[in-house]
Amino acid sequence: MIGQHQYRLQATWTGDRGTGTSGYRDYDRSVSLVVDGKPLFEASADTPFRGDPAKWNPEELLLAALSECHLLSYLYACVKTDVVVVSYRDEASGTLVEDGKGGGAFTDVLLRPRVVVADPAMVEAAIAAHRQAREWCFIANSVNFPVRHEPVVTAA
Secondary structure, three states: OOOOOOOOOEEEEOOEOOOOOOOOOOEOOOEEEEOOOOOOEEEOOOHHHOOOOOOEOHHHHHHHHHHHHHHHHHHHHHHHOOOOEEEEEEOOEEEEEEOOOOOEEEEEEEEOEEEEEOOHHHHHHHHHHHHHHHHHOOOHHHOOOOEEEOOEEEEO
16 A cells, blocks of 8 residues: 655754753753653763663664664565564664764664564575665665665574
8 A cells, every 4th residue: 555644743942941953052951752652752862962872862773773673674575475573672782873964864774683583484585584674674775875784584
């Protein structure tokens, strides 16, 4: 089924310390993210950009979105090929390079899924399912940098 899906959230800056953005060090980078019907999500900038290290930052959220999207696409690919996954853990990492002008961009993300399948006969198909998941992942298809995969699949 082909469709179009809309997503909405409300992002509210909560970091005014009383003087707004009067100076770079004068405000907190705290943000509240709200999606109707879901718990409030507290976020901030990354620590090097004066953010709160106890809160999620946009860079981590992008990496999480890529990792989770691949995971969900992968599980679906496995169902479609009769591969029974009993465990999945990803050790994802990403590289962001600053441009020296106040901006920057991700240059690479590496997903390292560790998958356990129910039967040794499923290992080959389970490895192939990662290629299918890459084709189906909405988030990976939306970014302009490589999302690489180094999967390891073993049998229970």
